[in-house]
Amino acid sequence: MKTLILVVGLLAHGAALAQSGNAPRANMNYNYGELRYVDTDVSGGDGFRLNGSWELNGDWILVGGITALDFNNNVDSTTLEFGGGYVWNYTDNFDLVTTLRVVRIDVDSTFGGGDDTGLAVAAGARGYLAPQFELRGSINYVNLDDSDTYLEIAGDYHFNRQFSAGISLEFAGDLDLFTLGARWFFK
Numbered sequence: 001m002k003t004l005i006l007v008v009g010l011l012a013h014g015a016a017l018a019q020s021g022n023a024p025r026a027n028m029n030y031n032y033g034e035l036r037y038v039d040t041d042v043s044g045g046d047g048f049r050l051n052g053s054w055e056l057n058g059d060w061i062l063v064g065g066i067t068a069l070d071f072n073n074n075v076d077s078t079t080l081e082f083g084g085g086y087v088w089n090y091t092d093n094f095d096l097v098t099t100l101r102v103v104r105i106d107v108d109s110t111f112g113g114g115d116d117t118g119l120a121v122a123a124g125a126r127g128y129l130a131p132q133f134e135l136r137g138s139i140n141y142v143n144l145d146d147s148d149t150y151l152e153i154a155g156d157y158h159f160n161r162q163f164s165a166g167i168s169l170e171f172a173g174d175l176d177l178f179t180l181g182a183r184w185f186f187k
Helices: 002-020
Strands: 032-040 046-055 060-071 075-091 094-109 112-130 133-143 147-158 163-171 177-185
Touching (some): 060 094, 075 112, 133 163
Antiparallel strands (some): 032 046, 032 177, 046 060, 075 094, 094 112, 133 147, 147 163, 163 177
16 A cells, blocks of 8 residues: 555656646745754654755755654654755646655664664655745655655745745654744755
């Protein structure tokens, strides 16, 4: 089932690419840093996430981030991600985004720890519902020790061209996340 969801998401991107042509992006900015508070539904876990994105030539982007979580049962986890992606301009206010990232997770507890490295792929959309309100959604697949597919839904209010704030929800098989944070746009 998880593979089917991933394949459907990638096929939708391919169909949109065939329709979108090569129009330049007019309104979407992919040069930003982001700080978010993260709350989990497992063992009272919470922490922070620091993400960033940088536009390269054309429609290519670099992405990266770190997520640090602490749980009530003396377990800490740190996740590092780095990769790249491609942005398809569907309309002036709506983009389709695909990323591929290398993911490394380290888990520490009073009884020992462990780490794992794998790949993550995401296929999603980002667009403006109103001039200052952005909505994002994506299907994400992470292949670590146990693979997982999760959905992310997020919304941000843009106070001006350089600052936005908002929330996101991530629904996964093992762990659901709620985040609250802000983005600072560099360009």
